Amino acid sequence: MKKILINCFVLTACIAVWMGCKRDSDYIISTPSDFISNFDLRKLYTGADVTLTKENMRAATSLKGQVISDHSGNNLPAGLLVVQNLRATGNGIDSLRGIAINIGADAAKYIPGDSVHVKIEGGILKRVDGTLEITGVSGANVTKISSGRKLIINRGFINLINSQPDKYESTFLNIWKGTYNPSLAPSAVFAGSKTLNDGTGDITLFTQNSAVFANSTPPYSADYRGIVLNNMQDGKLQPRFYIRTLADAFVLSSTPDVPEIIITGFINDPQGSDTNAEYIQCRATKDINFADTKFTIVTNNNAGATLPVGYPAEGWATGSGKTYKLELTSGTVSKGEFFYVGASNKLINGPGSTSIAASKWIRSAAYNTNSPFFNSSNTTRGSSTTNLLANSGNAFGIAVFRGISVDKTTVPIDVVFVHNGGSLYDSANQVGYRIGNTDVYDVVDHNTNKAQPFFLSGSNIQKFTYQPNAGASDGSGQGYWFALGGVFDTTLGKWVKARSHIHIKLSSTSVISEIETTNATELK
Structure with a gap:
C-alpha cells in the first residue's frame, strides 16, 4: 500500500512538471501593429x-x-x-x-x-x-x-477646450451658437483675433490676414466648424480656433435677436384647487411698455385624452382646452424685473396662502370662466380651463411671443416644456408646437444643418421633469415651485448658463422672496 501511494505521488509530480513545461507553440503568436494611434x-x-x-x-x-x-x-x-x-x-x-x-x-x-x-x-x-x-x-x-470619408466631428464646448487644450488640439470641432464678446462693429471683418463665445466660455477665433475670407463680415451668430491649434503664452497652452474656409461658419442669424422676456419659473399644482391659482414668473431683459410693445404668453395643457380637430397641427393656437392665450397689452417692467402672468387670485401657493398681489402682475385672468382671445378677434378656438398647466403626467409648455397675433406658424422667443407625454408632434406631417432658438432648443440641427422647428423634432427632445416624489394622495396639490435657474447675459444677448429646474416646496406662509432669490434665473 505504501508503494502504491509513493508511485501515485511520483506520477502526480510528473504531470505537474509536464503541464508547466508548455511548448512555444502553445502560446498565441501575434504581430505588433505598424500603426500607432x-x-x-x-x-x-x-x-x-x-x-x-x-x-x-x-x-x-x-x-x-x-x-x-x-x-x-x-x-x-x-x-x-x-x-x-x-x-x-x-x-x-x-x-x-x-x-x-x-x-x-x-x-x-x-x-x-x-x-x-x-x-x-x-x-x-x-x-x-x-x-x-x-x-x-x-x-x-x-x-x-x-477619399470622401465622413468626418468625425464633436461639439466643442469652449469651457472644456480651455480646460483641456491638449486633448482637443488638432481635432475637428463644431462650436455651437457662437457670438462675439464684445459684440463686433458692423464694419468688422474676420482678419485677426476675435473673442468667440458659445455660452460656456470665450476662445480666440484666429484668422490670418492672408486668408481668402479675411475681409468678409462675421455673422452675428453662427456654428463654427474648425480646428484647435494651441499657442504658448507665459508657459501655458492657449487654444486658438481656426475655421478653414468661410463655409465652416454656418450662419444662424445675421442680426441680434435678443428675447425681451424670458421664462424663469412657474407653479403648475399649488396646494388645494388649481382653479385660478396657477401662474408663471418671467423676467424682462430690457425696459418694456406693454401698451407700446405687446407680447403674448400661451400655455399648453396636454392633460386628458380628448384631441380637438386639427391637433396638433394648429400648435400653440389650438385652443379647445389645449392652449390658453394671455395677451400682455398694458403695464410696464424695467430691465431685470420679475413679473407675473396667470392666476387671478394672486396667491403664492393656492387658496389660503400668502398674497403676492403687490408684486408686478402684467396679466391675470380667471381662466376657469374667461375664454382666451386668439389674434384679438377670433374666440372660436378659445375655451376656459381649470388648469393652465398640466399635473397629470402628460406634457405641458409655456411660450412667449412678440405681438398678439399667434397662429400655427408663429415662432416663440422663449419656450419651456415639462415632460413629453401626449401627441405633441406629428413627424409624418411635420406639424406641432413650434420652438425658437433658446438655451436648450434650436430651430436648425447643428450637426446636419436641417430644420427642426418643433418640440420633439430632431434634437429638440430636452424637457424639464415633474417633481417625482411630490403630491398628496388626496389630490390636495403638490405645492412645488419650478425654479428655472440659469444665467442670461444681457450684454451678449444670450444664455451663458442654460436653465435647469429646481423644485422648491412652498407652504401656505411662503413669501415672494422664496421664488425670486433661491435658485432664480440670474441676469448679467
Missing part, C-alpha cells in the same frame, strides 16, 4: 523633443487617420497636414485625438475626408509655437488610401 503618440511627448522610433512607438512606424485640414482657405499654418484618428482599443469618442504633421507644401494636396497612412518613424515630435507637431517628415511619407 494619436492617443498613444501624444503621450510620448513630456516636454522635450522626441525622436520617433520603433522602440518608443512599440514597434509601430506609421499612423493612419482622416485628414481634417483644408488649405484652400489659406487660413491654416502653411505645411501642416492635420490628421485625427481613434485609438484601436478604447471607448470611441474619448480616444479621438489629432496631430499636426509638417510635410511642407504637399499638405495642400490633401482635403478633408481623405484617409491617409503616414510613415512617421524618424520624425521628431515637438511643440512649435505651442502646437504639438511631427517634423522631419516629407510629403513622400504620405499615402492616400481613399
Whole structure:
C-alpha cells in the first residue's frame, strides 16, 4: 500500500512538471501593429523633443487617420497636414485625438475626408509655437488610401477646450451658437483675433490676414466648424480656433435677436384647487411698455385624452382646452424685473396662502370662466380651463411671443416644456408646437444643418421633469415651485448658463422672496 501511494505521488509530480513545461507553440503568436494611434503618440511627448522610433512607438512606424485640414482657405499654418484618428482599443469618442504633421507644401494636396497612412518613424515630435507637431517628415511619407470619408466631428464646448487644450488640439470641432464678446462693429471683418463665445466660455477665433475670407463680415451668430491649434503664452497652452474656409461658419442669424422676456419659473399644482391659482414668473431683459410693445404668453395643457380637430397641427393656437392665450397689452417692467402672468387670485401657493398681489402682475385672468382671445378677434378656438398647466403626467409648455397675433406658424422667443407625454408632434406631417432658438432648443440641427422647428423634432427632445416624489394622495396639490435657474447675459444677448429646474416646496406662509432669490434665473 505504501508503494502504491509513493508511485501515485511520483506520477502526480510528473504531470505537474509536464503541464508547466508548455511548448512555444502553445502560446498565441501575434504581430505588433505598424500603426500607432494619436492617443498613444501624444503621450510620448513630456516636454522635450522626441525622436520617433520603433522602440518608443512599440514597434509601430506609421499612423493612419482622416485628414481634417483644408488649405484652400489659406487660413491654416502653411505645411501642416492635420490628421485625427481613434485609438484601436478604447471607448470611441474619448480616444479621438489629432496631430499636426509638417510635410511642407504637399499638405495642400490633401482635403478633408481623405484617409491617409503616414510613415512617421524618424520624425521628431515637438511643440512649435505651442502646437504639438511631427517634423522631419516629407510629403513622400504620405499615402492616400481613399477619399470622401465622413468626418468625425464633436461639439466643442469652449469651457472644456480651455480646460483641456491638449486633448482637443488638432481635432475637428463644431462650436455651437457662437457670438462675439464684445459684440463686433458692423464694419468688422474676420482678419485677426476675435473673442468667440458659445455660452460656456470665450476662445480666440484666429484668422490670418492672408486668408481668402479675411475681409468678409462675421455673422452675428453662427456654428463654427474648425480646428484647435494651441499657442504658448507665459508657459501655458492657449487654444486658438481656426475655421478653414468661410463655409465652416454656418450662419444662424445675421442680426441680434435678443428675447425681451424670458421664462424663469412657474407653479403648475399649488396646494388645494388649481382653479385660478396657477401662474408663471418671467423676467424682462430690457425696459418694456406693454401698451407700446405687446407680447403674448400661451400655455399648453396636454392633460386628458380628448384631441380637438386639427391637433396638433394648429400648435400653440389650438385652443379647445389645449392652449390658453394671455395677451400682455398694458403695464410696464424695467430691465431685470420679475413679473407675473396667470392666476387671478394672486396667491403664492393656492387658496389660503400668502398674497403676492403687490408684486408686478402684467396679466391675470380667471381662466376657469374667461375664454382666451386668439389674434384679438377670433374666440372660436378659445375655451376656459381649470388648469393652465398640466399635473397629470402628460406634457405641458409655456411660450412667449412678440405681438398678439399667434397662429400655427408663429415662432416663440422663449419656450419651456415639462415632460413629453401626449401627441405633441406629428413627424409624418411635420406639424406641432413650434420652438425658437433658446438655451436648450434650436430651430436648425447643428450637426446636419436641417430644420427642426418643433418640440420633439430632431434634437429638440430636452424637457424639464415633474417633481417625482411630490403630491398628496388626496389630490390636495403638490405645492412645488419650478425654479428655472440659469444665467442670461444681457450684454451678449444670450444664455451663458442654460436653465435647469429646481423644485422648491412652498407652504401656505411662503413669501415672494422664496421664488425670486433661491435658485432664480440670474441676469448679467
